[in-house]
Amino acid sequence: xxxxxxxxxxxxxxxxxxxxxxxxxxxxxxxxxxxxxxxxxxxxxxxxxxxxxxxxxxxxxxxxxxxxxxxxxxxxxxxxxxxxxxxxxxxxxxxxxxxxxxxxxxxxxxxxxxxxxxxxxxxxxxxxxxxxxxxxxxxxxxxxxxxxxxxxxxxxxxxxxxxxxxxxxxxxxxxxxxxxxxxxxxxxxxxxxxxxxxxxxxxxxxxxxxxxxxxxxxxxxxxxxxxxxxxxxxxxxxxxxxxxxxxxxxxxxxxxxxxxxxxxxxxxxxxxxxxxxxxxxxxxxxxxxxxxxxxxxxxxxxxxxxxxxxxxxxxxxxxxxxxxxxxxxxxxxxxxxxxxxxxxxxxxxxxxxxxxxxxxxxxxxxxxxxxxxxxxxxxxxxxxxxxxxxxxxxxxxxxxxxxxxxxxxxxxxxxxxxxxxxxxxxxxxxxxxxxxx
Numbered sequence: 001x002x003x004x005x006x007x008x009x010x011x012x013x014x015x016x017x018x019x020x021x022x023x024x025x026x027x028x029x030x031x032x033x034x035x036x037x038x039x040x041x042x043x044x045x046x047x048x049x050x051x052x053x054x055x056x057x058x059x060x061x062x063x064x065x066x067x068x069x070x071x072x073x074x075x076x077x078x079x080x081x082x083x084x085x086x087x088x089x090x091x092x093x094x095x096x097x098x099x100x101x102x103x104x105x106x107x108x109x110x111x112x113x114x115x116x117x118x119x120x121x122x123x124x125x126x127x128x129x130x131x132x133x134x135x136x137x138x139x140x141x142x143x144x145x146x147x148x149x150x151x152x153x154x155x156x157x158x159x160x161x162x163x164x165x166x167x168x169x170x171x172x173x174x175x176x177x178x179x180x181x182x183x184x185x186x187x188x189x190x191x192x193x194x195x196x197x198x199x200x201x202x203x204x205x206x207x208x209x210x211x212x213x214x215x216x217x218x219x220x221x222x223x224x225x226x227x228x229x230x231x232x233x234x235x236x237x238x239x240x241x242x243x244x245x246x247x248x249x250x251x252x253x254x255x256x257x258x259x260x261x262x263x264x265x266x267x268x269x270x271x272x273x274x275x276x277x278x279x280x281x282x283x284x285x286x287x288x289x290x291x292x293x294x295x296x297x298x299x300x301x302x303x304x305x306x307x308x309x310x311x312x313x314x315x316x317x318x319x320x321x322x323x324x325x326x327x328x329x330x331x332x333x334x335x336x337x338x339x340x341x342x343x344x345x346x347x348x349x350x351x352x353x354x355x356x357x358x359x360x361x362x363x364x365x366x367x368x369x370x371x372x373x374x375x376x377x378x379x380x381x382x383x384x385x386x387x388x389x390x391x392x393x394x395x396x397x398x399x400x401x402x403x404x405x406x407x408x409x410x411x412x413x414x415x416x417x418x419x420x421x422x423x424x425x426x427x428x429x430x431x432x433x434x435x436x437x
Contacts, residue, residue, distance in 0.1 A: 009055055017057050048345065064291060064348060065089040066355070070096040071104030072370050079371055080352035081287035086399060088283045091378035092371060102241040105373065107366035112183075113159060113232040114335055116191040118176035118199045118224045124217030126165060129174065132212070133163040136205045140176075143201045144194045151190060156181040158194065176202065179232075184361040186294065186337030188226055195224035228298040229305045230335045237369040238329035239377070246326060251385055257326045259384045260319055264328075267315035274315050277376070278307055281316055281330070284375030288368045292356075293342035293349035299334060306333050317376050330373050334365045400428045410435055 003023050008016065017035055018028075025031035035058040040046040050056040067089055068078040079096075081089050099105060122129055140161055148157045159179040166173040176198055180191050199221045206212055206219045246253035267277035282300060289296040307316050317330040338361050342349050353359070356367060397418060401411050410432060417431055 013050065013057060016055065020057070045347065052342070052345075062290070064352075067092040067096055067371070067374075069093065069100050070367075070370060070374070071100045072107055072366060074104065076100075077357075077367060078355060079288060079367060080291035080355055081284070081371070082290040082348075083283065083287035085283060088287060088375065091382075092284055092287075092374050095374035095378040095381075099239045099374070099377075102239070102245055105237055105239055105370045107235060107237045107369060109362045109365055110234040110236055110331065111232040112181060112362065112365075114180045114182055114187055114191060114226070114230050115232075116178045116180065116195045116224070116226040118178070118195055118202065119222040120174055120176075120199075120202070120219060121172040121222065122174055122217065122219045123172050124212065124215055126167075128211065128215070128217075130163060132206065132209060136202060137161060139205060140198050140201050144197045147190070147193050147197065151182065151185075154183050156183040161198070182337075184338045185340045186298075186335060186361075188295075189340070191226040192224065195226070199224040228302045228335070230302050230333045231306055231309065233333050233335045234331055235334055235365040235369045236329060236331045237366065237373045238327060239373070240325055240327040243321060243324050243326050253326075256381075256384065257321050260326075260328075260380055261321055263380050263384050264315060264317060264319040268318070269314070271313040274307065274313050277379075278304070278316050280379040281332075281372040281376045284371035284373075285332075285334075285368055288371045289336070291349070291352045292336075292338075292364060292368075293346050293352075294336050294364075295341075299336075302333050302335065317373065328373070328377060330369065330376070332369055332372065334368055336361050336364050336368065338364055397423050397428065400425055401432075404429070404432050406432060 005019060008019070011019065017032055021028035021031040021035075038058045038061065040049065040059065046059075049059055062082045062084055064080060064082045066078050066080055070077045070079055079092070081092065083089070141158065144158070151157045157180070159181055162177045164175045164177045166175060176195075178191075178195065178198065180187060180194070182190055203219065203221055212219070243253045243257045246256050264277075267274045282303065285299065285303070286296040289299055303316065304313075307313055316332055317328065319326070319328045321327075337343060338353065338359060343353065344350065356364070359367060397415065398411070401414060406414065413435060414428065414431055418428070421427065
């Protein structure tokens with residue numbers, strides 16, 4: 001049978017699975033059982049999941065954990081985190097507790113402006129286009145009133161529409177650069193609806209303008225779309241304490257602080273290090289974004305663009321020692337929502353939001369930023385003291401044991417053994433083999 005198919009989307013879920021398992025798997029019965037074993041027994045809940053995306057065949061589970069003991073602006077949070085990587089939740093929890101004992105995290109929302117653009121080409125005189133834009137701007141705002149009325153009632157809406165000349169980069173290329181306030185909504189649908197109406201009004205007005213009909217100039221709309229680069233939708237998170245408060249049993253606070261600052265400075269200047277450094281930040285950020293039903297791909301794209309905003313990719317976090325005070329901070333763009341999307345549909349997203357006290361979008365920005373800062377602190381603390389692998393491999397130990405189908409007794413004996421021995425994959429395999437022999 002051919003492995004291409006026409007009309008796949010029109011098949012029932014069962015028919016889709018039958019076609020897949022018959023054509024691509026040696027044992028279709030086992031392959032089918034794997035998929036159906038992850039279906040929810042509650043048919044209504046399963047239907048809800050089925051309708052999130054297209055061509056759904058089953059559910060793909062990620063662990064949902066929590067990191068307690070986070071004090072943010074004097075409020076204590078337990079933060080939900082959905083992620084598959086070992087040690088992330090443990091590291092965040094450890095950092096949360098560490099800074100809870102030293103005054104907690106301080107956060108400030110620096111801005112909430114989001115961006116969308118209408119991209120178009122125009123082959124005429126620039127001054128004529130500017131004059132046309134100045135004339136049509138009131139009409140642009142007027143024609144989206146039906147879209148913006150509810151957002152305006154809540155205090156949001158369109159902040160500004162600007163004409164930008166991009167012809168130095170691309171021949172005849174211009175854009176309407178538009179800024180928005182979307183409050184607790186991430187705002188993608190709202191922004192895109194406004195932009196598409198802007199494009200329609202702008203094009204129709206151009207075609208009706210006698211000056212352009214006489215000149216024979218053309219204006220073509222290329223596309224209208226929000227941007228996930230939001231450098232003015234910004235939140236700052238920081239921690240600080242006297243250097244001597246960083247002293248622990250095996251760590252001298254002053255030595256640790258200096259080495260920590262050096263590690264951050266390296267990430268600020270060396271892109272190869274900065275990428276891994278920032279990936280660690282995103283371990284914490286993405287996990288909370290997933291748990292709260294937000295778009296981690298959009299956040300990732302915007303954050304990494306921000307990290308390269310001066311032309312070189314750099315660390316998102318910064319650290320300093322001044323007058324005996326150690327400070328570690330980050331400013332990061334986060335366009336998040338607490339209404340719309342999955343926030344009111346997915347049961348675990350609703351659960352996570354309630355765990356956080358049903359935060360506003362601004363509050364969620366601050367919580368997410370703290371998770372990223374905490375994760376980065378934990379990673380750098382390990383890197384500059386014991387090394388990253390000691391803690392990571394101990395957390396990874398259970399994954400290795402499960403891969404080897406270890407029994408409960410074998411697991412307990414292995415955990416006890418590696419409390420005082422270095423964990424490596426080969427060492428675990430050898431120990432299990434010795435147990436079994």
